[in-house]
Amino acid sequence: MGAEGGFDLDRPVLGLESSCDETAAAVLAPDGRILAEGVLSQEKEHAVFGGVVPEIAARAHLEALPGLAERVLRRAGLGFGDLGAVAATSGPGLIGGLIVGACFGKGVAIAHDLPFVAVNHLEAHALTARLPGLLPQGAPAFPYLLLLVSGGHCQCVAVEGLGRYRRLGSTLDDAVGEAFDKAAKLMGLPWPGGPHLERLAAEGDPQAVPLPRPLLGRPGCDFSFSGLKTAVARAVAQGSASHADIAAAFQASVAAVLADRARHALEMVPEATGIVVAGGVAANQAVRAALAGVAGIAGVPMLAPPLRYCTDNAVMVAWAGIERLRAGLTDRMDHSPRPRWPLADLTGG
Amino acid sequence: MPRTVALDLPDLSATHALAARLARLLRAGDAVLLEGPLGAGKSELARAVLRAAAGDPALEVPSPTFTLVQSYDLPAGPAHHFDLYRLDGPEGLAELGWEEAREGIVLVEWPERLGNERPEGALTVTLKPLAAEEARHVTLSGWDERLGALAA
Secondary structure, eight states, rough: OTTTTOOOOSOOOEEEESSSSSSEEEOOTTTEEEEEEEOOOHHHHHHHSSSOOGGGHHHHHHHHHHHHHHHHHTTOOOOGGGGGGEEEESSOOOOOHHHHHHHHHHHHHHTTTEEEEEEEHHHHHHHHGGSTTTTTTTOOOOEEEEESSSOEEEEEEEEETTEEEEEEEEEEOOHHHHHHHHHHHHHTSSSSSSHHHHHHTTSSSTTTOOOOOOTTOSSSSBBOOHHHHHOOOOOOHOSSOOOHHHHHHHHHHHHHHHHHHHHHHHHOTTTOOOOOEGGGGGGHHHHHHHHHHHHHTTOOOOOOOOOOHHHHHHHHHHHHHHHHHHTTTBBBBBOOOOOOOOOOOOOOO | OOOOEEEEEHHHHHHHHHHHHHHHOOOTOOEEEEETTTSSSSHHHHHHHHHHHHTTTTTOOEEEEEESSSEEOOOOOOEEEOOOOTSSGGGGGGGHEEEHHHSSSSEEGGGGGGGGOOOTTTTEEEEEEOOTTOOOOEEEOOOOOHHHHHHO
């Protein structure tokens, strides 16, 4: 090993993800080919409770992860002894799940004398677009923009290189996926709220209910969705508008705000080669259309990885591990999981 | 029976003024429980309290809904902003470091989920939206000896 040359990777890399609700494992060839992957969603379990986290998922990760990793390896025709390295999400996220994933990953690494990479979950999202063969347009060149829009994250980042990220803006209050979930809950829709709200919005008139478009037109790239949520609560309580109209207006407002923020981000980084959209909210067609419009005007592609690779998954973790290993970057076994771990704190090769 | 004070907060600046008074009175071991429906302004109030207590109006205070807890180092000691919305009961609290957090300051949204863990001597703040957009009705209960200064 050594920072100058990087690892001569000739064996597969195991990736582990357990930072929030999903337990995931994946094994990638050194060139980034996906050999096998698995995601155990706890969504089904949660739906029973209406979006509630029984036992905060840490125990569920602990029960699920070792078996899942073994099954994924077996599907690739491999055992732990065939691996070249282990990469595990070590933050940001829920501390219980992070500890489970990081400790299991370190355990495998120690037992088989392998290098370990403590992967930043946000960096993994940021680098997903570089996974060979993932995007029909090909991987974007640095620098590109990442718009991460999920239940727990809402930020816009200039991806300037491995380990080199500049946060252009982030939410001042609620994440956008959280706003979707809470707006849906206010309208009595089942969890997860996003897809249900989108279906309801298709039957509504986005002009029928005036809802705020927070920070629209303001300089910079920050987001705010708390006021919009309160406005939805008010409209629902008032009872005069149909839920379909409120849903349509909410979705239109979110799409307009995200498009406005993306436009600013593209102005802040004129050399950006494209805008990558990741996170569960990237599945929303109105949001996608609005972002594609902004990208089109700026003359850059909007790149949306297939949904299963832009929501939480372990393929992105293994890939981030490979990128770091290639740059000679590994972590020590005393690396502690970090619930808060801003991208700006990372360093690269 | 703890004393209760009711206030009308006509706008956001009144909410922020209440937050500033609350921030000045906070000390280690305090629990502030924030009640009210979705969109009532619980996070807004918690954010204003944390910013005032930190003396930093630009302090980043993201919603803790997803992470369940966010921690801050304040001049008055460590503070923890919990959102128990996604919990179905107090069983998961230990995993969130509840006992350790109680040594510092805790601000708790959706405290209904605390069950038997609901701290004695807590200040309960109940927010209710009023007709005007930023207006809130707030009831403050508990904190008998400090309630006067808080309501002033």
